[in-house]
Amino acid sequence: MVFHNRLDYGSSGYQVPPMPRVPSSARGKRSARKKVEGKVEDKQMCAFDLLATVAGELLLERENTLLPHKVGGTSSLPIAKAAIKKGHVGDEKPFKPEVFDQGSCNESTLGSEKQVRYDSQECSLSQRAMGKDARESIISCKMGGFDTPKKARNGRFFPGLKGSCKLEVGIKTPVQADLKIVGHVINGNGSEILEDPMDVDSKPPALISSDSSFEVSIPRNVSFSKCGNEIRVDGDDDENSSGCTHPRVNISAFRPQRIEDRRIRKLLSSKFWKVAPTTSKDEELSSAEMKAIYRNRKLCYTRQRTQRCSFKRRKLFERRSVSASNLDIYNEGVSMSPRLDCIKMETSDPHASLSAATGASSSTSGQKPYESGDYHVKLSIKSFKVPELFIEIPENATVGSLKRTVMEAVTAVLGGGLRVGVVHQGKKVRDDNKTLLQAGISHNNKMDNLGFTLEPNSTPTPPPLLCTEDPNHIITGNVTEQLKRIPAPPPTLELLLAASEVTPQAPQTSALNCPESDHDSVHSPTDASSADKTADSKALVPVLPMKVEPLAVVPPRKSKNTELVQRRIRRPFSVSEVEALVQAVEKLGTGRWRDVKLRAFDNAKHRTYVDLKDKWKTLVHTARISPQQRRGEPVPQELLDRVLSAHAYWSQQQAKPPPAEACLLV
């Protein structure tokens, strides 16, 4: 039986596939993994992380817009121009001062300081006004933490960028971050808005220590802001976050610490992983590659500080999100989070800001009416399709396994790293600098002809398909094998775009809507034994090898470094499984995991003896801690008691009498 379907995410029940989260610590084949030093908690969007992103953005900006003396021109930097007000103070002003268009900048970015003007030393991140100087200052300010980022200086990451300036970072939500690098913020009338603009030259930039305590302790939704004379880190509990009423942490209190190369790499790599999962960390990234990577990152600005995704939601997203790239997709527009109400796409021209409003947009009613000319194009992406998924599976495989298989295939596709393409009236809009207006996409236009595409990342090949076996998945090995060889479909996942009108209640569709989590269809070992499918499974194995040639189009570029292995999906042990495990261990002891596996989990292909060993380990631990500290599906105390006694018993049986069924109880 061969399925060759077009899966329609969103409309057919499959939402954005909740794929196993890929750890930021670039998992890959051993060779590759080995090079990863330390792990990065990707859940911790640390300042560095952001900064690294910023750096990348800057790098892009710089190359894109600061072409020697070309700046004043009309071309490349509509953004910057739009943000720069008149009366440039700095020396060489690359751009012609223009009236700052408020519309292009939201309150969240500028705070109450409207009508501000940026001079050469300052800049507001986001593709906004950034002079060369500003750009150069940013990096170091950020990287302020490390005095000499080797990598950076070696020209790999931020070639030529150095200097110092003030940094103001507002991490409002995981996906909506405001980065503001400020040197001097000046009023339209020339007066400084910030009381104590840090003197870039005379004063050392605020150092954001690399101290781990800093990183790990800062929740994603924290925000750095300048308050008075110090930069504070505001814990944001989703409550107001304005003013200086929050518990503060004076960054200066952090001892500046030299950041090792390793550290930087770690951070950067995590970023790379997010966007280009297949990029080996040790791989030398060319400037071009860097740009490509960062190009995928867009900062999202919101109009109000209060608009932020809850931390929890973020967590969910991360948990369920497939890989970096996909995550990015979430972050950048396809997300179904109702809180992500404003997504700006590659443009900063107020007239061209494309925002996709979603459900909660209502809660953001605070947005003020667009000023004349400041039209927004509202879009709602209802679903996207994944064409050309090729799946082969025996007729007597279970529906559950089929779903899983499909899921895996999709995961493989999406996990490869995607970028968004825009198609308007049948034509692909390649010029990212074009405003929507210029592209013919305006608020009063019919969006019928507007579409998005998910394209394979220029970078590498998608990570090998995850192979999650399942007891029910009779032909598991086989199918998976097949799938493994299926290079990511020539993808062009089509983003079906539903026209302009956005429904306020835009379904917060569960992006997490996993197709029947089919969980625990896992046979309890007990059942498994009786439901002997083993024989069948073998008999069924013979499946016509499917032709994958047509799909094997994707050239295995950089295969060596890109063969990243996806982490196995997490499958919590059910009580019945625990029961079986306990029983087996009671009988076999704790040193014969293979036997335990064979005895109690022979049919659970996804449970390896290592898994069982690990589970036992955690069970023992669980049994020792207070019930309050336990998490997950509660395990009957009775079982835990047995775990302890069995563990105690077998711990003493130093010499584990081999096959000699020396059983404890039972």
Added chain:
DNA sequence: TTTAGGG
């Protein structure tokens, strides 16, 4: 491949 442990 399995075990045993640390991460």
Added chain:
DNA sequence: CCCTAAA
């Protein structure tokens, strides 16, 4: 769950 050193 992952990664590995050892056996």
